[in-house]
Amino acid sequence: MKAAVVVFPGSNCDRDCKVAVERSTGAPVEMVWHQETTLPAGVDLIVLPGGFSYGDYLRCGAIAALSPIMPAVKDAADRGVAVLGICNGFQMLCEAGMLPGALLRNAGLKYVCKPVELDVTNAQTRFTAAYGSKRRVRMTQGNGDGNYFADAETLDRIEGEGQVVFRYVDNPNGSARDIAGIVSARGNVLGMMPHPDRAFEPELGSADGADLFRSVMASA
């Protein structure tokens, strides 16, 4: 069992993701610099962390989606390796075409940092199996561009296919259909705006994020 966290210039949750995975699952985590072109052998989970990669210049996640490491990330995803994009990482996955839709400026036009309640709308995925019958989890989110958008046809499709994994109970940013996180059609790529990497111990306000890391590492 092994995980990797990709570090882009401007990533600022890379250490948080490493610590969250290590403390939640005990799995070792390697840091991978964005200019690498290969991933460590035998990686079971690749995390694209939050932050402001490349200063969020152009569009959030747009430059990171074109960085040297990304072809290796895509190859791994195609082979079925789990990929988790959190916040800026979710934006990268959408920019890279690995997940449908896009993240727009928040409806309130401001950065919003607050704890959010999430409904687990699909507990059958590799990322959510450990939630079992638990259908309501709490995490914190902090972003300026977390407003999930896709056309109605895409939204209908991902809802129909069970790809919507988390929904906001009280939508903080205007996301379409209260969507907070989605998986790819194959189910091995998860993008989400709330931070499980800031909710893995009770003193952080919630430990609900730990189950997500446990789920995905157990699925490997």
Added chain:
Amino acid sequence: MTTAIAEKPIAELAAEYGLKPDEYAVILDRLGREPNLVELGVFSVMWSEHCSYKSSRAHLRKLPTSGPKVIQGPGENAGVVDIGDGQACVFKMESHNHPSFIEPYQGAATGVGGIMRDVFTMGARPIALLNALRFGDPSHPKTKRLLSGVVSGIGGYGNCVGVPTVGGETNFHRGYDGNILVNAMCVGLADADKIFYSAAPSAGLPVVYFGSKTGRDGIHGATMASAEFDEGSEEKRPTVQVGDPFAEKLLIEATLELMASGAVAAIQDMGAAGLTSSSVEMAGKGGVGIELDLDAVPQREEGMSAYEMMLSESQERMLAILKPGREADGQRIFEKWGLDAATIGKTTDTGRIVLRHKGEVVCDLPLAPLSDDAPLYHRPYVTPDGHPRLDPGKVPAPKDWGQALITLMSCPDVASKRWIWEQYDRHVMADTVEDSSTGCDAGIVRVHGTKKALAVTSDCTPRYVQTDAFEGGKQAVAEAWRNLTAAGADPIAVTDNLNFGNPERPEIMGQIVGAIEGMAEACRALDFPVVSGNVSLYNETNGQAIPPTPTIGAVGLIPDYDQRMGFHGLKAGDALVLIGDTAGELGSSLYLRELFGREDGEPPRVDLVKERRNGDFVRGLIRAGKLTACHDLSDGGLACAAAEVALASNVGVTLNATSDQHAHPYLFGEDQGRYLVGTRDAEGLLAAAKAAGVHAIVCGQAGGEAVASKDLFSVPLNDLRAANEGWLPGYMS
């Protein structure tokens, strides 16, 4: 601009650059000749109030700056204290008042960037940010725009760099209509044996510039920050710097990596007065000389003059002196992080700063006079007449008690600042355990990978300082100490950010002297040394000075974060105990100001012996697990403290005060050294208090869904919450 400048006589320019005739005479004497333009620029910024502390230095010496935990006191980029296990906490607070008024977004953003650089320059990773903000009256036409811009700027910078903003304070008063205050504090974590300093250790070492390129922004920012404003102030916008938080993030990582590589002999960020102050201070402190080749400086624009390069305050730049033969290490790291870098000179043994540009020597100055002969003023001051104490019996009671509580809880100074702190990332780094949102008197972040945590706070009650500078200065320190205590921390040390008007006016100088002396007394009594600080003077517009605002930032250590305390844990059935003496002091109180429009009367006095005794007692109760909630009493007294505890804990409280007592001094008085605590064992607590010589009474109990006091008032929690949460979003919408 350069042409126009070059045509003027140097002596005339000296005055324009803020040098007084006698200061200029000293320069002529020490050089034995007239300085050239570049040299004049160097002198004028180094001798500006901002860089030289020429009006305050003589009085700052009164502050206690040493103690068993102090590793580095004032004089370096930031203060350093020992937090055990070979770890150190590095922290400082700094103002960015003048630029934030002129251009709020960039002014505030670069304030955050600057204070972070001060901390990581010392070898520490920044782990927490706070900000203390003062704006004008909400009805002033500029206030809303300034508030919006400042908050966006702080968030835009801190969020991107990825350091949590965990605390702060925001006040409004018409006294800040023409000069807002933006005081930013950064707290960092380092290994105690790996602190980096700015003094160049020897001659012959390479001087390496890295970070962003130098442009024409912020030229003479330090001089601007050392002058009053008038109608033309907004024309000073070009002196405001422009920040790039992405560059700062890269700079932090590259700097810490460079330090870890062992290549760094000395290092200094380029803050106020940019390349001038960094090179002068590094060489001057090290007792060596420095030679720079300005052609090698990475430049953002073409055709920059030596003068512009030396005076630029372009952001996100560092100057390092590397150990011999280590330039390749630097180059590898700078390339990795995509930073501009160049070796721009070397240290020498001449004791001079020599600058070359386009083959010519454009500056050749002895370093000693820049620091040794920097002006030091013992400015005349008058201690303003104090206000008489208000007899609590003569202050009117409210007509409607419930409405009085709602008025206080929804007034701009007390109303929830959610609209502000929801724009700040409070959780990045995944070590925040208490922040502005949780109901705690301090922000608390874990010391990564340990059970320890740091508690941080910033405090000042300007209305007290206004009516009595000495007591106000004392109170600011005591309140910071109290807030850390209420969070369960052992207070360690202080950083101060002294914001005042024009020190050339004796009554302003009197405020400065009084506040510093009051702070010094409190710091001594509480063993709470000052380890860093910043002075911002000339906060005046058209002769109208701000209320005196000596902001205190402070840090404390919690040995085990499971023993931290907030005021969000009160449960129905808990007893509320008031710790500390209550005489009912209403002078300069919020009650007096918000209900009666009065800002008079002697402020409550801090009895430092009781402050310490009460605080040590409370901290002991917290460590022993005896409390369910703890909140210090400040603005609005017992009634507001009880309401805040009730809102944070989401449970009603009923106080014991009744209508047959003279209740308003008791409910709204702002006597110092007091705490409101929740407990399940009131009897045991009272017995312990008696044994410790601490005054404590049961003042109420938790339960129900209202904040009430016997037959005096009962305000439903929901109404109180709506009032408290509603003001700021309503104002900003």
